Amino acid sequence: MRKTYINGTGCLSAQKTFDTVFLEDAEWNKNDNVLFLKKPVYKDFISPIASRRMANGIKNGIVASAYAMKEANVTNVDAIITGTGMGCIEDTEKFLKAIIDNNEEFLTPTAFIQSTHNTVGAQIALTMQCKGYNFTYVNGAISFESGLLDAKMQIEENEANSILVGGVDENGDHILSLFKLAGYIKEDRKEPYQLLNETTKGYIHGEGACFFVLENEKKESTYAQLVDLEIKNVLQEDEIETEIIDFLKLNNLEISDIDAIILGFNGDVEFDSYYKNLAENAFANTPQIYYKHLCGEYNTASAFGLWTGSKIIKTQTIPELIKSNSIERPAYNTILLYNQLNGKDHSFTLISK
Amino acid sequence: MVKGVAITGMGIISSIGNSVEENYISLINNKAAITTIENISTVHANSIKVGEIKKTNAELIAQLQLDKESNFSRTALLGLIAVKEAVANAGITSINEYKTGLISATTVGGMDMTEKYYYDYFENPEVRKYIISHNCGDVAQKIASEIGLKGMVTTISTACSSAANAIMLGARLIKTGKLDRVIVGGTDALAKFTINGFKTLMILSDGYNKPFDDERKGLNLGEASAFLVLESDEIVKKENKKVLARVSGYGNANDAFHQTASSENGDGAYLAMKKAFNVAALDPSEIDYINVHGTATPNNDLSEGRAILRIYYEKSVPDFSSTKPFTGHTLAAAAAIEAVYSILAIQNNVVFPSLNFETPMQEFNLTPQTTLKHKNIEHVLSNSFGFGGNCSTLIFSKNK
Numbered sequence: 001m002r003k004t005y006i007n008g009t010g011c012l013s014a015q016k017t018f019d020t021v022f023l024e025d026a027e028w029n030k031n032d033n034v035l036f037l038k039k040p041v042y043k044d045f046i047s048p049i050a051s052r053r054m055a056n057g058i059k060n061g062i063v064a065s066a067y068a069m070k071e072a073n074v075t076n077v078d079a080i081i082t083g084t085g086m087g088c089i090e091d092t093e094k095f096l097k098a099i100i101d102n103n104e105e106f107l108t109p110t111a112f113i114q115s116t117h118n119t120v121g122a123q124i125a126l127t128m129q130c131k132g133y134n135f136t137y138v139n140g141a142i143s144f145e146s147g148l149l150d151a152k153m154q155i156e157e158n159e160a161n162s163i164l165v166g167g168v169d170e171n172g173d174h175i176l177s178l179f180k181l182a183g184y185i186k187e188d189r190k191e192p193y194q195l196l197n198e199t200t201k202g203y204i205h206g207e208g209a210c211f212f213v214l215e216n217e218k219k220e221s222t223y224a225q226l227v228d229l230e231i232k233n234v235l236q237e238d239e240i241e242t243e244i245i246d247f248l249k250l251n252n253l254e255i256s257d258i259d260a261i262i263l264g265f266n267g268d269v270e271f272d273s274y275y276k277n278l279a280e281n282a283f284a285n286t287p288q289i290y291y292k293h294l295c296g297e298y299n300t301a302s303a304f305g306l307w308t309g310s311k312i313i314k315t316q317t318i319p320e321l322i323k324s325n326s327i328e329r330p331a332y333n334t335i336l337l338y339n340q341l342n343g344k345d346h347s348f349t350l351i352s353k
Numbered sequence: 354m355v356k357g358v359a360i361t362g363m364g365i366i367s368s369i370g371n372s373v374e375e376n377y378i379s380l381i382n383n384k385a386a387i388t389t390i391e392n393i394s395t396v397h398a399n400s401i402k403v404g405e406i407k408k409t410n411a412e413l414i415a416q417l418q419l420d421k422e423s424n425f426s427r428t429a430l431l432g433l434i435a436v437k438e439a440v441a442n443a444g445i446t447s448i449n450e451y452k453t454g455l456i457s458a459t460t461v462g463g464m465d466m467t468e469k470y471y472y473d474y475f476e477n478p479e480v481r482k483y484i485i486s487h488n489c490g491d492v493a494q495k496i497a498s499e500i501g502l503k504g505m506v507t508t509i510s511t512a513c514s515s516a517a518n519a520i521m522l523g524a525r526l527i528k529t530g531k532l533d534r535v536i537v538g539g540t541d542a543l544a545k546f547t548i549n550g551f552k553t554l555m556i557l558s559d560g561y562n563k564p565f566d567d568e569r570k571g572l573n574l575g576e577a578s579a580f581l582v583l584e585s586d587e588i589v590k591k592e593n594k595k596v597l598a599r600v601s602g603y604g605n606a607n608d609a610f611h612q613t614a615s616s617e618n619g620d621g622a623y624l625a626m627k628k629a630f631n632v633a634a635l636d637p638s639e640i641d642y643i644n645v646h647g648t649a650t651p652n653n654d655l656s657e658g659r660a661i662l663r664i665y666y667e668k669s670v671p672d673f674s675s676t677k678p679f680t681g682h683t684l685a686a687a688a689a690i691e692a693v694y695s696i697l698a699i700q701n702n703v704v705f706p707s708l709n710f711e712t713p714m715q716e717f718n719l720t721p722q723t724t725l726k727h728k729n730i731e732h733v734l735s736n737s738f739g740f741g742g743n744c745s746t747l748i749f750s751k752n753k
Contacts, residue, residue: 112550117510122741139490233506
């Protein structure tokens with residue numbers, strides 16, 4: 001069975017994660033409960049005419065994928081696979097609002113067209129004239145991991161040699177206010193948001209676009225090998241450790257073989273216990289990393305997590321800003337990621353040098 | 354040819370029936386169900402016709418015996434009905450006995466609730482339970498939870514080819530041994546959002562859709578859900594399961610031409626069909642029936658027709674029909690309901706009629722089968738194309 005390598009990454013997030021090495025310019029914003037993406041210079045990638053009416057998610061997807069392809073030194077790919085929880089939600093809101101406010105009259109199609117979930121993947125394909133396989137996964141917090149699994153399966157089965165896979169989600173005003181109303185996002189407050197030591201419901205919200213070029217060959221640009229991943233719709237809190245042990249066993253590994261664990265802490269007191277249990281027990285002696293204080297929580301935030309893991313393996317360093325304990329290892333060769341959202345859509349991703 | 358992945362169960366709800374049997378009876382009796390919309394209040398009610406399931410959400414909730422306080426979107430309700438029928442049809446009693454997954458497909462997700470309560474959410478705490486239902490993944494989550502499935506659950510959204518891609522992924526997951534059993538399909542409810550979206554694109558017919566007709570004026574939207582159960586040959590053998598048919602070929606390609614229009618020569622469609630033939634190791638001449646995408650928009654039928662002619666270059670095109678005059682275009686569910694119809698065609702050795710056809714298109718010589726035709730059916734090809742140039746082809750074959 002062929003192996004899968006992460007050969008290029010492109011990450012747009014609430015931090016400056018493009019044209020940088022590894023979070024050296026990152027700043028932890030503790031004042032806001034919603035984080036917004038740091039915009040690249042779009043005109044370097046998309047003509048101003050094309051980008052004028054283009055949804056943010058599409059623009060960000062195109063730019064992030066361009067960075068990933070450039071790093072991997074490829075000009076086209078065999079397949080494009082996108083994960084997105086909400087698609088281009090701003091256009092969805094725009095079209096919905098127009099329908100309701102104008103009683104179904106005076107509508108134009110642009111917002112409707114862009115609201116379709118597979119628009120990002122389609123526009124990337126259109127930009128590079130890629131006629132290959134093009135899938136979009138839309139299943140909450142495992143939208144991105146579904147794409148990774150699909151891509152890995154194609155590379156293993158010899159169906160493709162080079163695949164662009166990414167996760168993209170954007171902030172929309174209306175959905176943000178609804179999420180606040182429903183208590184998914186933390187209440188507005190004056191005291192700083194701490195993420196790890198929160199005692200309240202809700203998370204810090206964010207947005208981002210993060211793409212990867214996966215290939216069957218190791219090359220100079222290689223970050224890491226994507227060893228295995230697993231998706232589970234539901235798990236009880238007390239089932240997670242066993243699940244991880246079984247998952248590692250399938251890959252002939254034990255907990256002690258893991259050089260660092262990347263956990264999806266998002267500040268929600270109700271569900272962060274899923275991570276906390278692991279951090280305090282099974283992985284108490286493992287270097288621990290968290291990242292959502294930098295990018296915020298969104299359906300495809302775990303793509304930022306994989307970007308973080310890939311960077312650690314490639315640079316063999318862990319920036320202080322993302323360490324949640326002080327344990328160190330002489331080398332970071334094998335990294336495990338665990339993510340879930342609201343106790344659902346669990347994913348385990350294993351990468352190695 | 355390859356053996357393909359075994360289909361051991363199917364379930365469906367559409368405007369022409371609430372079960373596989375009801376759908377079949379409608380198909381062989383020319384009983385289309387394109388009507389005036391009743392469940393959604395829209396200013397377009399008098400100018401469009403739709404393939405609407407004539408059951409209210411309350412009726413669906415009662416049929417499913419769900420808690421009245423549940424927060425199911427209509428899309429999830431329809432999905433659950435079809436999944437339950439498929440699971441029962443496959444004779445599954447213990448859902449987690451094997452490594453089982455669920456791959457759903459939807460384009461609207463819980464949009465019906467979002468558009469209903471868009472502003473009400475701020476005033477009325479009681480309806481806030483639907484906020485989370487907007488998310489497309491919520492549909493699959495709810496279905497999995499109702500049938501007690503624990504495992505790989507995901508959702509595909511590639512516009513009108515979504516369910517074809519769910520079936521394709523499911524088949525690949527079985528082939529690679531990642532799963533032993535997988536429930537695959539799609540579901541979409543009618544919503545003001547899609548009605549108005551397609552209206553602005555000016556591809557809705559003001560009458561009844563007429564696929565591959567020179568006078569075709571656009572599509573009728575519909576709502577539906579259908580799911581298949583795919584199982585590994587190990588399970589089929591061990592449990593001596595009845596195999597309804599097999600998924601023998603599949604292919605997805607991108608037209609990379611335009612966000613909402615298909616290329617003139619149907620490049621994406623051609624490539625998708627080519628890939629499917631390669632996977633199935635079948636020659637195009639071995640196909641007995643093509644269930645075309647055939648939405649009856651001027652653009653789709655021209656592009657699809659040209660792609661089919663490219664595949665059948667200088668050879669005769671098999672019998673083909675579009676079943677969308679029966680059900681309307683059911684978006685993410687379309688490929689799933691048409692998969693059920695393809696399997697029914699194989700099981701009953703029939704070609705379903707393409708209704709409303711009168712005048713052949715000027716651009717080429719392609720005439721759909723307009724009456725029910727009985728003949729041996731070994732292989733059916735089913736096309737589904739969506740926005741974003743997303744083109745998918747599935748091939749279903751008789752179990753040998």
